[in-house]
Structures are given as C-alpha cells and as structure tokens.
Amino acid sequence: MKCIFKNKKISAIVAVVPKEEYRFDDEYPVFKLTEDKAKRFKKMMSLDRHRIAPPDVCASDLCQYGLQQLLNAGALKKEEIGALLFVSQTPDYFMPPTSNVIQGKLGLGHDMVCLDINQGCTGFLLGFMQACLLLEIAALPKVVLLCGDTCSKQMDRCNRISYPLTGDAGSVTVIERCERESPIYMDVKNDGSRHKAIMIPAGAFRMPATPETLKLREVEEGVVQNLQHIHMDGPAIFNFTMGDVPPQVEEVLAFSGDTRDSIAHFLFHQPNPFILKQMADKMQIPQAKLPNNIVSLYGNCSSVTVPLNIALNCGEPLRRETRRVCLSAFGVGLTWISAVMDLGPLGVCKVVDYERT
Amino acid sequence: MDKIIFYEQLAKILDLEEVKPENVLIDFEAWDSLSVLSVLAMADAKYGASIKAEEIRSVVTAADLADLVASKQK
Numbered sequence: 001m002k003c004i005f006k007n008k009k010i011s012a013i014v015a016v017v018p019k020e021e022y023r024f025d026d027e028y029p030v031f032k033l034t035e036d037k038a039k040r041f042k043k044m045m046s047l048d049r050h051r052i053a054p055p056d057v058c059a060s061d062l063c064q065y066g067l068q069q070l071l072n073a074g075a076l077k078k079e080e081i082g083a084l085l086f087v088s089q090t091p092d093y094f095m096p097p098t099s100n101v102i103q104g105k106l107g108l109g110h111d112m113v114c115l116d117i118n119q120g121c122t123g124f125l126l127g128f129m130q131a132c133l134l135l136e137i138a139a140l141p142k143v144v145l146l147c148g149d150t151c152s153k154q155m156d157r158c159n160r161i162s163y164p165l166t167g168d169a170g171s172v173t174v175i176e177r178c179e180r181e182s183p184i185y186m187d188v189k190n191d192g193s194r195h196k197a198i199m200i201p202a203g204a205f206r207m208p209a210t211p212e213t214l215k216l217r218e219v220e221e222g223v224v225q226n227l228q229h230i231h232m233d234g235p236a237i238f239n240f241t242m243g244d245v246p247p248q249v250e251e252v253l254a255f256s257g258d259t260r261d262s263i264a265h266f267l268f269h270q271p272n273p274f275i276l277k278q279m280a281d282k283m284q285i286p287q288a289k290l291p292n293n294i295v296s297l298y299g300n301c302s303s304v305t306v307p308l309n310i311a312l313n314c315g316e317p318l319r320r321e322t323r324r325v326c327l328s329a330f331g332v333g334l335t336w337i338s339a340v341m342d343l344g345p346l347g348v349c350k351v352v353d354y355e356r357t
Numbered sequence: 358m359d360k361i362i363f364y365e366q367l368a369k370i371l372d373l374e375e376v377k378p379e380n381v382l383i384d385f386e387a388w389d390s391l392s393v394l395s396v397l398a399m400a401d402a403k404y405g406a407s408i409k410a411e412e413i414r415s416v417v418t419a420a421d422l423a424d425l426v427a428s429k430q431k
Binding site for chain 2: 037040041044161220221223233234235236238239242243274275278281282
C-alpha cells in the first residue's frame with residue numbers, strides 16, 4: 001500500500017543500549033560449539049559482540065531513559081508530547097498498555113494519546129506511519145515514538161542460532177509538523193499466511209503457558225528452545241528477505257522518483273550481516289551506502305535496529321544537514337515496509353548507554 | 358547446470374575436500390542450519406534458484422540437492 005505523508009519531519013532520535021556488552025569469543029562455549037565450528041559461525045555471521053539488558057531491565061526502561069534525556073536537555077517539553085507510541089513485542093505487561101505506564105512515570109498530562117503497537121522488526125516504520133497520521137490532529141503538537149525490545153529474554157541463552165545475533169535496545173524518536181512539504185514516500189505490505197515463519201507459539205491465549213510449554217527441546221545440535229521462545233524458520237525467512245524486500249525497495253524508489261545515485265544512505269533493518277549482504281548484492285547497492293554493522297556491534301534489536309542504524313552510522317552528518325535516505329524493514333507478520341524521505345538536520349541524533357536512575 | 362561445479366561449491370560450503378552425488382547430507386557433520394542458509398544463498402546468487410523451506414528439508418543426498426537447484430534454475 002503506497003502512502004505519501006507531507007509536512008512531517010523527524011526532529012530527534014536517541015537510541016539507548018544496555019551497558020552490558022558480551023563478546024562472542026567469551027560466550028561460544030555455552031553454545032556447545034567446537035572451536036572450529038565457532039570460528040566458522042563467527043566468520044559467516046560477522047559476529048563480535050552484543051548488548052544484553054539485565055534481568056530486571058525492560059524495554060520500557062531503555063525507552064524511558066532516552067525520553068528523560070531529551071526532556072532534561074530541553075530538546076523536548078512535556079507539554080509538547082501529544083501522543084506517546086510504544087512499539088514492542090516485550091511490553092511490561094499484557095495489561096495496561098506500557099505507553100500508559102511510561103506516561104504515568106513521567107508525569108505527562110492527560111490530554112494526550114497513548115498507544116501500544118505490537119510489532120517487531122518493522123516497528124519503527126510502522127510507528128512512524130502512525131505518528132504521521134496522528135499529526136493530522138491539529139491540537140497534537142508532537143509525537144514521541146518509543147521502540148524497544150528485550151528479545152534476549154525470549155530465547156534460551158544456549159541457543160546458538162538466536163542468542164548471539166540478538167541484542168536489547170530502546171529508541172526515542174520525535175516526529176512533528178514542518179513548513180516544508182518534504183514528502184515521505186512509503187510502501188506497506190503484509191502477508192499473514194506466512195505468520196509461522198517468525199513466532200512465539202505459546203504463552204498468550206491460543207496456546208496458554210503451562211509447565212509443558214516451558215520444557216526445552218533440542219531442535220538441532222546446540223539449538224534449544226521451548227514453546228514460549230521465538231521460533232524462526234530460516235529458509236522461509238531467507239526466501240522472504242531475498243524475494244519480497246528487493247522488489248518493494250525498487251517500487252518505493254520508483255514511487256519517489258529516486259535512483260540508487262540520488263539516495264545517500266540505504267538504512268535497513270539488519271537480521272544478520274550474511275543475509276543483508278546477499279540482499280545488498282542482489283539489489284546492486286554499494287556497501288558504502290548500506291551500513292551492515294549493527295548485528296556485529298549490538299545484535300539484531302528488533303524495531304530499534306533502524307533508528308540505531310541511523311544514529312550510529314549517520315548521526316554526525318544528520319545533525320548538520322539533510323540527507324536523502326531509503327529506509328526498509330522486514331520481519332514478523334510477515335510485514336515489510338520501505339520508505340524514501342529527506343532526513344535531517346536533527347537536533348539530536350545519538351546512541352547512549354542506559355544508566356539506572 | 359554443471360553438476361561437477363555444483364558439488365565443488367557444496368564441498369566448499371561444508372568445508373570438505375569432496376562431495377559425491379550419493380553422499381547423504383545429514384551424515385555430514387557440517388550439515389546444519391548454517392549450511393542450509395549458505396546453500397540457499399548460493400542457489401539464489403549463482404543459479405537464480407529460490408528454494409522453499411519444505412523442499413530443502415526433503416532432500417536426502419547431494420544428488421537430490423543438485424537436482425532440486427537445477428529444477429529451479431533460471
């Protein structure tokens with residue numbers, strides 16, 4: 001579905017990561033890998049390190065910290081927050097919405113929208129779309145989009161396929177109206193017939209949690225999981241990322257009238273460096289324009305991967321000037337969303353470590 | 358499709374000297390989800406072949422795999 005949003009801009013991005021960093025070289029004995037297999041895995045997936053939140057730290061804590069930073073710095077005022085969006089698949093509770101919990105903790109006003117969005121990898125772009133729609137409300141000054149996930153808690157620490165590639169993180173993005181038209185071109189696609197490719201089978205209401213659903217099973221050597229963990233169908237995901245995403249990127253480039261040359265940066269979601277490199281080669285996008293370092297440095301952080309990618313790899317130029325970017329995210333749903341837009345200059349665009357307060 | 362080249366590429370993925378058509382894939386120590394991903398990537402990049410999840414799970418020998426990729430080759 002093609003969308004155009006006008007007179008909307010992102011004015012700040014803060015990505016928040018746990019301080020706790022773990023290196024693959026230290027962790028791999030837990031995965032029951034021989035040194036050779038570990039080397040092969042490390043090389044193929046360009047693994048190095050990732051950030052994992054302590055057990056008592058939730059995605060909302062990471063997001064709230066980032067938001068508090070913006071408020072403390074005077075980059076945002078509480079009364080400007082007309083809507084608080086919380087995008088996550090690791091909320092604090094099933095009930096109430098975590099956006100309400102954060103609203104309460106920060107002492108925000110009552111005259112506002114609080115909305116939780118259940119999404120993963122495409123969460124930033126879906127949340128951004130929602131923010132643009134909310135800004136049609138004249139009385140709504142700014143939207144604060146929080147994306148956060150602690151996916152490391154949805155897998156076994158000994159699961160060599162998932163755990164080393166996963167990271168925990170949160171992000172805060174401020175979206176507001178602007179004078180310039182600056183159209184944002186977006187395409188949104190969904191295919192629920194393939195929903196089993198990325199799923200947690202038990203723990204909600206289709207298959208409630210029981211002692212059975214917590215029993216660990218070894219699906220292949222060194223890959224243990226229970227029914228309340230994330231299950232990924234590797235081949236199905238590979239075919240999805242290689243088959244469906246490149247055509248959508250082409251579509252959105254044609255839609256906005258852009259080419260590979262007119263786009264300064266292709267800032268994509270990063271499932272793992274191997275798949276992303278295959279995609280980049282297939283789409284003939286030069287490596288210099290498509291950063292592929294998030295998993296190696298932080299792990300795949302679900303919806304935060306895109307804003308973290310933006311802040312880490314383009315933070316400096318985006319604080320100074322405007323760049324034309326192509327954003328793309330794909331994952332659980334299955335959902336895939338791509339967009340072309342002008343980004344920057346941003347008042348704030350950075351990555352910070354979480355500090356307990 | 359030149360199957361000799363295919364078996365050479367498969368051997369490389371599995372970190373082996375040689376792969377024979379009659380070899381049973383699950384007998385290879387290196388035949389795991391990583392190798393499957395590498396094979397899918399190779400099939401796509403080198404042969405323009407898109408292999409479905411259930412298809413790759415149903416092959417038994419290296420020859421079966423070669424036939425599968427060849428049948429999907431563009």
